[in-house]
Amino acid sequence: MTTITMTSQRSERPPWLRNVFQRGWRMGILLLLLVASLGMAPLADAQADTDREMATAAPGISAEQWRQVRSGETGPNYRDSRFDSNYNLINASGETWRQIRNRWVSPFGLIAIGGMIVVIALFYFIVGRKHLDEPRTGRKLFRWSLLMRSLHWTVASLFIVLALTGLNLLFGKFVFRTLFGDAVWAWMISASKVLHNYLGPLFGVLLVVLLISLLKDNIPKKHDWVWFKKAGGLTGKHHPDAGFANGGEKAWYWLLATVGLVVVASGFVLDFPNYGQSRDTMQWANIIHAVGALGLTAVALGHIYIGTIGTEGSLEAMTTGYVDETWAKEHHNLWYEEVKDQAMSEEEIAALKSNSSGDASASKPS
Numbered sequence: 001m002t003t004i005t006m007t008s009q010r011s012e013r014p015p016w017l018r019n020v021f022q023r024g025w026r027m028g029i030l031l032l033l034l035v036a037s038l039g040m041a042p043l044a045d046a047q048a049d050t051d052r053e054m055a056t057a058a059p060g061i062s063a064e065q066w067r068q069v070r071s072g073e074t075g076p077n078y079r080d081s082r083f084d085s086n087y088n089l090i091n092a093s094g095e096t097w098r099q100i101r102n103r104w105v106s107p108f109g110l111i112a113i114g115g116m117i118v119v120i121a122l123f124y125f126i127v128g129r130k131h132l133d134e135p136r137t138g139r140k141l142f143r144w145s146l147l148m149r150s151l152h153w154t155v156a157s158l159f160i161v162l163a164l165t166g167l168n169l170l171f172g173k174f175v176f177r178t179l180f181g182d183a184v185w186a187w188m189i190s191a192s193k194v195l196h197n198y199l200g201p202l203f204g205v206l207l208v209v210l211l212i213s214l215l216k217d218n219i220p221k222k223h224d225w226v227w228f229k230k231a232g233g234l235t236g237k238h239h240p241d242a243g244f245a246n247g248g249e250k251a252w253y254w255l256l257a258t259v260g261l262v263v264v265a266s267g268f269v270l271d272f273p274n275y276g277q278s279r280d281t282m283q284w285a286n287i288i289h290a291v292g293a294l295g296l297t298a299v300a301l302g303h304i305y306i307g308t309i310g311t312e313g314s315l316e317a318m319t320t321g322y323v324d325e326t327w328a329k330e331h332h333n334l335w336y337e338e339v340k341d342q343a344m345s346e347e348e349i350a351a352l353k354s355n356s357s358g359d360a361s362a363s364k365p366s
């Protein structure tokens with residue numbers, strides 16, 4: 001549990017009040033999140049109210065017309081409605097797609113992402129940051145090369161831009177159109193679409209490169225099941241066994257290698273409609289793409305939490321390329337046993353850096 005150093009007033013406060021002070025700022029974060037999630041309620045409501053949305057999107061078509069169209073005889077998908085002397089070409093399967101998207105996919109996204117934010121906040125509030133059990137030794141072990149770090153941060157940045165633009169495509173109109181008006185919203189949505197469509201394939205290619213580079217270290221082993229049974233060390237006193245990647249990291253890897261690739265593949269189907277795929281195929285690709293991407297975004301929040309404030313010493317692995325011996329021993333003991341004789345002091349690393357044009361971790365020492 002994280003503690004905050006108190007001032008000299010400390011001894012004058014009763015323990016329960018001290019507790020409130022200690023937890024106060026975390027409470028504040030929690031309250032903010034609750035208020036934010038309340039703010040999301042009208043958004044979910046607007047998405048779920050498909051008839052209200054339809055009345056603005058296609059004002060000429062009434063429920064009566066839809067009934068006529070659905071009972072028509074001109075083909076399974078396209079019907080024309082000549083009701084009321086108006087001519088409307090209506091795609092019935094498109095309406096089914098719209099219903100699935102608005103009634104199921106959008107609420108799923110809100111629940112998955114909003115739920116994950118609340119779970120992370122509660123976890124941080126109740127369990128707190130995972131600090132190292134032992135003091136740091138100051139000696140470092142090499143973990144990520146410059147090339148792997150650059151690849152990781154490029155894929156991560158692209159993922160974040162795709163997640164934000166994708167969320168804007170799904171929910172943005174309920175927030176930004178109301179806030180900024182039609183002109184700004186029109187600019188925002190077309191910018192989101194262009195960014196999403198062009199960066200998607202780049203992300204896909206780089207994700208495949210990342211997955212191939214990491215495959216060797218992410219093959220599931222027997223001790224990974226034990227890691228999960230012990231909830232990664234949350235239960236019991238000792239950290240469960242872990243190699244270069246622990247059970248949680250391997251799960252994240254395989255989620256990206258399965259769901260991530262499905263999201264990329266369905267994105268390609270949507271990005272290149274010129275290969276003869278039918279409208280139905282595009283609609284299914286859209287649903288699969290959205291569900292997969294929203295689920296991944298929710299899990300990515302967990303990965304980001306664990307990699308930053310959640311675990312002491314993890315972020316420096318991906319920023320400097322090196323980790324402290326203590327971190328390695330506690331979080332990746334089997335890997336530590338393999339590489340412990342390669343530990344270096346800060347001075348040795350600095351000397352190595354000056355000998356290898358600025359970055360000691362450009363290549364992995366054997």
Ligand code: HEM
Binds near residue numbers: 152155156245250303
């Ligand atoms: C700001 C966002 C992110 C932060 C702060 C972050 C942080 C980290 C850190 C600290 C590690 C190293 C953990 C270790 O050395 O054991 C790591 C590994 C990794 N990250 Fe991220 N990450 C972010 C976003 C992402 C995203 C969006 C993706 C994928 C789309 C991703 C994919 C990975 C993968 C595949 C690994 C390797 C895990 C393994 O070995 O199986 N990261 N990340």
